[in-house]
Amino acid sequence: QVQLVESGGGLVQAGGSLRLSCAASGRTFSAYAMGWFRQAPGKEREFVAAISKANIGTYYADSVKGRFTISRDNAKNTVYLQMSSLKPEDTAVYYCAAAPSILVITSSQDSWGQGTQVTVSS
Numbered sequence: 001q002v003q004l005v006e007s008g009g010g011l012v013q014a015g016g017s018l019r020l021s022c023a024a025s026g027r028t029f030s031a032y033a034m035g036w037f038r039q040a041p042g043k044e045r046e047f048v049a050a051i052s053k054a055n056i057g058t059y060y061a062d063s064v065k066g067r068f069t070i071s072r073d074n075a076k077n078t079v080y081l082q083m084s085s086l087k088p089e090d091t092a093v094y095y096c097a098a099a100p101s102i103l104v105i106t107s108s109q110d111s112w113g114q115g116t117q118v119t120v121s122s
Contacts, residue, residue, distance in 0.1 A: 003111065008116060013120070024098065035096065039095070048064055
């Protein structure tokens with residue numbers, strides 16, 4: 001398994017930006033597709049964005065498309081989530097996850113991070 005640690009969360013005003021980072025250690029980072037998920041209070045965890053192992057393909061939840069960008073740096077064993085035009089409804093704990101393929105990441109994950117809180121004030 002790969003160990004994941006998120007960082008970069010915080011409090012931001014609506015319309016602002018944040019960049020989340022997820023640092024990986026352990027197994028070979030480039031062997032995993034990576035994704036971001038979030039969980040708001042009282043709600044189920046939901047998919048946000050994913051990126052393929054070789055940084056070729058990405059896809060996004062409709063709710064964040066055009067506002068969030070996922071990227072990865074395999075040399076630094078890190079995946080990022082650049083969030084712009086933030087809305088109060090983006091408030092949640094954000095988690096990164098690793099999976100063997102981008103094709104299954106929304107339903108099957110090998111590892112999870114501990115999460116980082118993002119709060120967007122109106």
